[in-house]
Amino acid sequence: MIALENISLLLSGIPVLRDVSLRIPPGQTLGLVGESGSGKSMTALSVMRLLPDGAKLSGRVLLEGRPLTDLTERKMCAVRGGQIGMIFQEPMTALNPVQTIGDQVAETLLVHGAARRSEAREIAKERLARVGLAPERFPLDRYPHELSGGQRQRVCIALAIALRPKLLIADEPTTALDVTTQAQILELLRELVREEGMSCLFITHDLAVVAEMADEIAVMKAGAVVEQGPTGALLREMRHPYTRALFDASRHCPDRAPIVQDAPLLEVENALRDYPLKRQGLFGRREYFRAVDGVSFELRRGESLGLVGESGCGKSTLTRAILGLEPLQRGAIRLDGEAVSPAMPADLRRRMQVVFQDPYGSFNPRHKVSKLLAEPFHLTGRPADMEARVAEALENVGLQATDADKFPHEFSGGQRQRIAIARALIARPELIVLDEAVSALDVSVRAQVLDLLADLQARFGLSYLFIAHDLSVVRSVTDRVLVMRGGQIVEAGETEAVFTAPAAVYTRELLAAAPVLPTA
């Protein structure tokens, strides 16, 4: 049993957590949900006492009745990894790249003096097998870079549970993973919690995931728990308006009245793209990896077309080819009848713009918004009314004309994504490629941006190619959808038809793996 009693936290004088109280009995999972900055991760780090410098913690954390908050750092080290295990969001970077997975799992046992070196390796082997990495296929001397994201997260779980801790903290453990991998990892966590009788603190922003995982849910907002209760009852009743708002935002479906013309705007015909691999030996034959394998589709004017698939399916390669950033080996891409290629004329480029996922990385931080927005004008030449165009673009995405004089860091993530949309819009394109454009946003912000996109589509007759891994979002904003796997399109059709009656086996797997919010 783990109990948090009135935990409050100040980070350099700023209150981050206020009177957080939680209890998790053994074998139970508590889902902690909330948007970014709500204090979910800080709650976990307060339990671990792994807080940044200048943190002031008050209140009590009790593990089986023993207060952790008074322990010395040395005693706390014995608790971490021993009685509390923790896994994190980014399996790609959470493991030391220069140490074998066996050593990293065994280290948990060794630093706590729980086993001798030879025994530790045996236990590590057994624990890795328990999380699904059988020693025949995944020997202990593998390095992290030889494993996939899901396999690495399994290694992280193995090292967190190596000493059979009483509490497992999972901080967004599946956010960076594909849906099918996510489903497997969630299943594994559920089994482990049950079998080992651990308490589990499961942190996520995804209500659908928490609804599947947790026995009890606590909703956090601005450092405080606003509502808490058994999963079923909480989702049924939703007493706190914030819980309801969060729930509505995650299922938000913008009002769309698409006017789709018959004429195709974008045509992709039998597209094929190979990447050369490393030669086998000095004079060996060069092998190729076929990233896009004979893809054909049409996107009509005024239409929103979804493109879904898991990482490595070829979405990104196809997107780069459609944007004319990389050549195709075979096949053709045409925008309004004109050939798209890296050598295409500037005006054709102007007619097709893109919004990327990361609202933080996609702007030069030293440029003002006015300069960032004016970038597409290098394709057209600077118009005389450039300032008016910048102001207009900002107002079109719900920002102020005066924002042009600000720098990117003065905006929130959602506002930055609006700036990215304004940058795409300013060139007056016909097609906007939305490459995971809302994936990094909190649900409430995501709902607003989806509304904005629907509004812009109606006003300017835009066509969207909507690339995403989040199936529920694709379902709510697209007219037709393509499902991609292994470089090929395995299914294409009207969005509702594909989601209600998937024809391809893979689409069915994908839909089955995606966590679904219970209807309220």
Add this chain to the structure above:
Amino acid sequence: MVRYAATRLISLGLSLMAASLVIFAVVEVIPGDPAAFMLGMNASEETVAALRDELGLTGSLPARYLGWVTGMLGGDFGTSYTYRVPVSELIAARLWVSLPLALYALALSTLLALPIGMLAAARRGRATDYGIMGLTQLGIAVPNFWFAMLLVVLFAITWPIFPAGGFPGWENGAWPALKALTLPAVALALPQASILARVMRSALIETLGQDYIRTARAKGLTEGQAIRNHGMRNAMIPVLTIVGLQFSFLLAGAIIIEKVFFLPGLGLLIFQGITQRDLVVVESVVMLLVFAVILVTFLVDLAYALVDPRLRHTR
């Protein structure tokens, strides 16, 4: 791993070939007659012709290049015009001073810098860190010959523990030779250690922000254990790069220190070669230094692969 080493080895060979071509071109092909250059303005036609003959400047360019390269491969670097002895003998004698000096200085610098850099990284943002950073700043800013003179005043004159200069040779025992090299090695090592400590600190601080350090802390490692078990090895790549560069510099760039301590090293040899217009010596020593630099780069590349399994990538 074997394949990685093989490709590095091939690149080593190609680099050597390119470097030898450049050196050959600079010394022999670029306008101006090397023989006339070596003899100065007042030399008579006949002496220049005789020297041309002696230097082997009479054949065709490819033949001369091949002759030079095959000679070097067989250990024949030609005969010095001023010393009238085979260049290989000159180099061998100097190498017995310069190589131990470089290794000595490098060992001192590494042994000094790594713990200091680690300490600064572990105490980042605190007084210890600021103190160390200030000292290393001083170590970089102050020229090494000034350190050298200070060391002579302190440890050769005030407290005569070490000789003030000269080199007794290895044939009189290792101890006097090492003693003679100690002050120069310390003078060379101090600025190098200052640079290396800063590189170590920043590389380590960067790795300490990585997610796997957080994982290590969550496993129950103390901050010190996390630095030792996970931070160090990941921070080694930039450190190895600098160590490699420093060794190359120490081998040839010790000329001022050699001058201060009257050490007959490679730096002085090349300096004398240039002032006495002894192109045979210059050409050979430069080629030797280039070889040393390329060899060190190769060894550093191998060390990278030992440190980072992603570079081996054999499976």
